[in-house]
Amino acid sequence: MQHLTLFEQSAVWAVLGMSLLGIAYAFILRAQILAHDKGTERMQEVWGFIKAGANAYLSRQFRTIAILIAILTFVLGASVLIIPPTREAVERFGTEEAALWWVAIGRAVAFLMGSFFSYAVGYVGMNVAVEGNVRVAQAARQGYNPALQVAYRSGTVTGMLTVGLGLLGGTLIFMVFDISAPDALLGFGFGGSLIALFMRVGGGIYTKAADVGADLVGKVEAGIPEDDPRNAAVIADLVGDNVGDCAGMAADVFESFEVTIVSALILGIVLGDAVKGVMGDGQYDMRFVIFPLILRGIGVIASLIGNTVVKTDETKRDAMGAMNKGFYLAAAVSVVGFAIVTQYYMIDPNTGAVDWKPFLATVAGILLAIALDKLTEYYTSTAHTPVKEVSASSQTGAATNILSGTALGMESSMWSAIVIGVSVMASVFIYAGEPAATQFTAILYGVSLTGIGMLTLTGNTISMDSFGPISDNANGIGEMSNLEKNARNVMDDLDAVGNTTKAVTKGIAIGSAVIAAVALFGSFLTDVGKVQEQIGVEKLMQINVAAPEVFIGLLVGGAIPFLFSSIMIRAVSRAAAEIVNEVRRQFKIPGVMEGTVLPDYARAVSISTTAAQNELLGLGILAVVVPMIVGFMLGVEALGGFLAGVILSGQLLAVYQSNAGGAWDNAKKYIEEGNFGGKHSEPHKAAVVGDTVGDPLKDTAGPALNPMIKVMNLVSLIIAPIIVTARPEGEPMGVGVIIVMVVSLAGFVWAIWRSKKPTGVSM
């Protein structure tokens, strides 16, 4: 931290303290939750099945991906032999040799840390959710507020862990590497994104295979209620909520949180270098690096404060209101905090005036979060026209229901793209008066602050999101243990509120993924240019999509989210069919249908687990090799075009799938509320088809695109210097490049072939 003033050094230590405070708070809360009662023996029996299934999944997941993580850790460390340390690293660590070692270890350790933190957030989050759900069910027997508190606090553990670990990693790396941090930060981001991709893909496939399978054979064929203990897939379905909505979502948002801080720090260093102004040569203006760290620190404190007021009483029973109160309190605390920091710290050293631009860009992020929130709500809530239209179209059958939801999803993705475009435009306007030399970097920095702003209240967001699956599971345990009606009512209500909070989080997760990706993508040019300068080749000045190779890169990039979605939807369908066959088989076992013989829950759990694991390696390899193929084959500018394509169609497809799925889900609920014939009517049957179609779109394919977009961006940023070094413009390709290309292509073909392989399903 040799470039920092004493005040700035203290601020960084304070931020580190806040991150540790967040983590400590998470563990205190966890201990408090564990102290609650676990209820009756039957409740604990049901819960035992869920817990065993959830743990089996995550430990299996770990074994599947550990090898890949180990290989990549080694590769990142060894990459220093191809991409030498930057001159900043040499400056930071004194000699070239010291820099070489520090950067090698830094890249490897940061990657490992990113992976580990991401996995830890998912693991602990899921673990607490599982520990929480049975205690929520028991608390519901005491009253509404106790149940709300246990459920929300269980979610808060994950929330505070997410912000705590995300901030801890970024701050530590900056403390050690100072101005040479970008290298290690990219590794940190990559580790987090890759694990998030695995958690999303695995969790998404698991949860929807179990859910769709259980519904198709239970609700539709056998006509028994949801969560009926005679259904062999019911435990897998409950486990799925934890691995998908808790572990998957937590890792995903952790990664967005982490990647936005990574991009803000990288761009802050570049911008500080560019505008250094009054300071002498070799000096950096570190304001732009310290500011986002402080913002994040304030966010942690604000979430902490906000979370304490989440409570209701037995007459009001207003869970949504309580959570919103916490959210708005945290938002207010943050904005005031941001303004104070700006007023006293963000002073332009040249003019002495307060620089409000970063503040404005951050606030644009908060507004973007609210806008996406409202947009998602408009398109997916039963209170507004779109969902009602989907419900109405169910009257003419399943086909018109599907068409109506498809049209709705497509329309909503258009608006979401426009809203995100406007929020990027905000930075263009804010930095309109900037000098031409630094304007480009300043605008990108503004975009990264918009990302920081969006995720300020991650602590609250994750708490609200995890609340969903926890209440859902509590309700399931309640159903399976025949709890008394009072308690069931409480849980039913919390479950419904949880559905809403879950949907809203999804909109923010996608939006933040896109903003983070745009910031990363924007730094692509800066990053590549720096390496090119260092090795003395001509600097890349633009990503010109009018050039045919770049356009081809764009085309291939745009196609990749379609491929990913296709593979994931197919994986869910296949696994669901396998579940259907298994449950059908068990229904035929004498005693199961009568409820006297317990079905074999473990087999359904095992089917879902296997199906989820099967796709991990293939998709993980695709995410890594496709940028390599494009980059080595078509060059670094085409790789930029590729990234633009991935972000563009990734965003559109993610929102389309997420909102269409949400709308189908709620259109069914709207009919169940007694509209258009109510439950068991023909329109209801049509709406159930729509809901089932929407399940893998909204909970598997759509959400997995968020981490996929970022993994590809980070892989590209990491390999771009290698491409620049190894594949000089105009020269024939070296043997090394050809080998890399052949290996990557082989990986691509293998992954595609793998995704087609039946998992032993007879359809």
Add this chain to the structure above:
Amino acid sequence: MQHLTLFEQSAVWAVLGMSLLGIAYAFILRAQILAHDKGTERMQEVWGFIKAGANAYLSRQFRTIAILIAILTFVLGASVLIIPPTREAVERFGTEEAALWWVAIGRAVAFLMGSFFSYAVGYVGMNVAVEGNVRVAQAARQGYNPALQVAYRSGTVTGMLTVGLGLLGGTLIFMVFDISAPDALLGFGFGGSLIALFMRVGGGIYTKAADVGADLVGKVEAGIPEDDPRNAAVIADLVGDNVGDCAGMAADVFESFEVTIVSALILGIVLGDAVKGVMGDGQYDMRFVIFPLILRGIGVIASLIGNTVVKTDETKRDAMGAMNKGFYLAAAVSVVGFAIVTQYYMIDPNTGAVDWKPFLATVAGILLAIALDKLTEYYTSTAHTPVKEVSASSQTGAATNILSGTALGMESSMWSAIVIGVSVMASVFIYAGEPAATQFTAILYGVSLTGIGMLTLTGNTISMDSFGPISDNANGIGEMSNLEKNARNVMDDLDAVGNTTKAVTKGIAIGSAVIAAVALFGSFLTDVGKVQEQIGVEKLMQINVAAPEVFIGLLVGGAIPFLFSSIMIRAVSRAAAEIVNEVRRQFKIPGVMEGTVLPDYARAVSISTTAAQNELLGLGILAVVVPMIVGFMLGVEALGGFLAGVILSGQLLAVYQSNAGGAWDNAKKYIEEGNFGGKHSEPHKAAVVGDTVGDPLKDTAGPALNPMIKVMNLVSLIIAPIIVTARPEGEPMGVGVIIVMVVSLAGFVWAIWRSKKPTGVSM
């Protein structure tokens, strides 16, 4: 033609002659078809309903769009006051004043000509199809070959008219404007594209509203067969095949045919100017302009020759084989012709060597057409795994059927993007050795020749495509007139073959749309740069998607195809619901169900017609104002990003929708062939849902994206010079620009609002 050698002048006249020959052949064929017998009184009665419905639709269509065409003709003519004639135009017409008048009239007349030709192709094509279908039904009573011949020849009328008029327009404009042709050519392309958009949108909505409505209430609810005369929507359904598959498809392919020649001529002029080499200053190398014209001329002759061999005999009854024989003969004739022209004409004046590069780029186009053909067939034919998988997934219900088709469509769009990317890459490789100064233009010229190559056999393609709806209608007339079993068998067989030829054409239509759009998009930079040079502002050198404004342009561009698809799907659903209600109402009229009272066919025809017309203006305005909003608000570079986004997501969505729809359709047929339980089984019901969902995707939304992509490209090319002139970099916006932006935004809002307006449907 003052820059042409005597040989070249003769060649251009010869090409003009070939285009007229194509048109003449079309009219001779038409007269021959009209001479055939129209069959029994009942057949003529049914046919009378179809004819009246079809004509009512097209004349209503004409009235709806005439005003917009008139306004745009005036605007294009007046645009000369803002974008002055190029220096080439001044050179061509002697004085500045003469150039002003010629260019003003040229732009207006070329636009009008493009619109008129496109409309004429659609109108005559539909008219001959309607005249043909009853005669096919009658010919089927004589035998298989007579029926095949009448059906195929009826299609050939449209095919030859398409190539004849497309070539005539391009050649005439070049003869009059010589090197200043690009201006007028853009107008010609724009007129054709806009009408194609209207024909696709209107035809697509009409045909699927009628089809979905008729099926939902007839086949699904009432359980009566397809084409049953008691169904009030049956005539609208038959009319729909003509307005959608004949008029819509013909206008669409005409436009691709026209736009590829437009882009090849524009790029040929630029390339010729760039490489002029041995010729003195002021001289142009016109090889690159004459070559595509000759290629097209050869294509016309080749199609003519190919079409004459389409026949079979009563023992073989092989319609597909006969058509393929014609196609491959034409392909062989073309390639040989191309090679001869290259050998004797494409001599590099500098080296005296034969320049085989343009030939290779053209052949790449023929290979691309074949590759897309095979790809479409693989994903949509019952003979291959994908469709069988969709059929199999119907066993677990409609939801898994939909999911399976969705995954299939997404996967196929990825491959299609890669195939198109490879074909663009072909030009990059072919022109790899070109000098840096001309390489970019040369590659784009190569891409435009790939487009020319793809559409060489348009005459055959359209004949095969129109064959589909003609046989379908003949079959419908047969069903409604209770023709004898022998004749019905012939028609059933021709109908099935027609389904295949229709699907294959769709793949080529999308591919050619993308290639044409890429060529146009590529010339964007050249085009803008020229104007900037002329008015003395800094030249745009790239479309840098890493710049935030350009990225926002890309984002908005990518979102637009989602908006279009959404509006069209919703329009079909709404209109189909209205049809359902109308047919239900008529079923209740005493006597209709018993077959003693004729239903009121005209009302269903009128509902479909109104629904189709309702969307035309809104979508047309959207296609024109959105590029204006992006261009004036974010600048000309962002407009380039916008175009890249439109092409990218337009291509992906078009293929996705088209192939998913095709697969659902054939998955149903595969079950009907007796697999997985056959007709009336539960899997069959599930597959019918998939088929119905696929209908508007594959026949309305998907195909309409082709002309939409090109309209937006052409609008952008036309307005780019205005933006450059009216909105100088760094200066505040003028009042004029602000007015244009406000008006465009108002148009956008109006169009969105309009698309939401119910059409009087009670759902």
